[in-house]
Amino acid sequence: MPVVTDPQPPAQTGAPSAPDGGRRRVVAMTIWGVAFVAAWLVIGLPTDPAYAFVWIWAATIAWHSARPWRSHLRFARDWIPVVVLLAVYTISRGFAANGATPHAMEMIVVDRFLLGWATGGEVPTVWLQEHLYRPEVHWWDVLVSWVYFSHFVATFAAAAVLWMRDRSRWAAYMRRWGFLCAAGLATYFAYPAAPPWWAGQNGLLTEVARISTRGWKEMGMHGAGNVLNAGQIASNPVAAMPSLHTAFALFVVLYFLPSVRKRWWPLLLSYPLAMTFTLVYSGEHYVIDVLVGWVYVGLTFLVVNLAERGWAAWRARRTPEAATGERQSPVPAQAGPSPQETVPAATDAVPAEH
Template sequence: MSFNRKNRLASTIGIAGVIVLTVFFILEPSFPTPDKLLIFLIFLFMIFNQTVDLVKHLLPFTAVILVYESFRGIADNLNTHVNYTLAPNADKFLLDNLPTKYLQDWLWTGHTQWYDIALYIPYLLFFIMPFALAILIWKTREVFYWRAVTMYGLVFFAAFLTFLLFPAAPPWLAAQEQIIEPVTRISSYVWSSLGIQDFPSVYNAISPNAVAAIPSLHAAASTLFAILIFKLYGRKWGALAVVYPLLIYFGTVYEGEHYVFDLMVGAAYAVIAYLITPRLIAWSKSIWLKLRNSNNTKSAVKSD
């Protein structure tokens, strides 16, 4: 089979795969997890005969996220001492009130409004946005690609260690346990308005650990997204990218998923990962060069 025929066959398979998966996701809506996204992207990039490059770049990134997800799902089983008070006390100290309660008193009507759904959509883009950014950087600023992936990896695993060492309840769970004043978990109403009644199963797919509130990984990932856009694409695009974390901050607090304190810690994790990654990579390269030179020296001595 000629090279051109192979390319045409790959493109045809890619188009068919994209169509089938798109129809499937429309008929059977589900949360866009990393493995599903990778499979979809493989078919998409087959159309342009770039599947091998895609796998080389995105498979390690996907593996990092999947390993994190598997670890996060067991963290709450390894440490059952859940903290319910640090974050709400911090919010009250900093803001004299619980922002979740204030926002719900202002905006929540008891029934799902258009803005409830609009504010929840950025929350659902948790995996899609890092994947989209990774592909954008690969295609336009490839020299920075692995540094960006390392930053996300640091954020994810630093968050996991925090979840393991310090399980913390979100506002909806603290209210459910009567630790704070009543607040509504608006996301459950959003899912019901979309025709999904088995909300616990959906939530377990989105967040298998209910006590992983500190840090807010949604805040961390979205903040890092905006930082990288600023760094790599300038102020104009960076200013536009800031809208994404701002929607995450407002939406997660309003809908009862996070305290402001959770967001502050998450944003701090993103900034720290951004700052230390270049030093970490430089240190790793230095260690690798020393080991290689040491091995070369030993080989030279043996040959003499």
């Protein structure tokens, strides 16, 4: 989808790399990779926002190790407010139930209505686990665990790449991501809904296993899910509607789709589909949760695009010099150029291919 940007040249972040930056980058990224794997096996994968931020910041420092430290401190300055907001979002989501019994039967009825013809009247989660879930771990369980984990780093990693390449696009990305998070959080408070595994535990469905992290154990990575499992235990199970897991996956793909060659589109679009299968199979979400999450992504782009256009038009009317990026010299009204000549129109800008 098109992204509305300010009518000014893109702001590149940081100073150019030094001529010997390539060798230094290889060494620094190797050190980062070894440290990341060690922490991953001992502590767990970085699924907490603050923990993920530390590793992504360290990765940007390693990648641009030849740059001055002020460039790396600028990253922290821009990102710490984002991390704080995500932490507040995560904590606030736990208060969404407010002691009330979460909604559950509505999603069960809708899922049976949508796909019961293909599942023999079963909820898709129950049908998938009846056909695929076994006590022993299979290769698809490993893939499911990796796809599920990607939710916690994909949006962060994409944002970090944007920040390093073009800070104006990073800002546009964060505005949309922030709106999507806020819309999801508001819905959790207005309509607290429980996932399939909760319904299974409370007798509303045939027993549903929560199996989103079991695949790592098959690879010998018993500590990989420690952080995530702790977060799942502490979380309040009322954040099923909408599914922000799938919403984030679709959001990242749609944001970058215009800047990617069309032959790669099927590969990119397979990511939100893989996330959908992962969430439904592992008992984390219903199909209707996923569909509503996709609707939220579309509304996010629509609302934020319209808001940015309105903001650009308002700035152009109130402060012409702000729209051009230059302060106009005071001239008599009759001698000055017309507003149409001095104020560029705010247009949709499709990011160029990289």
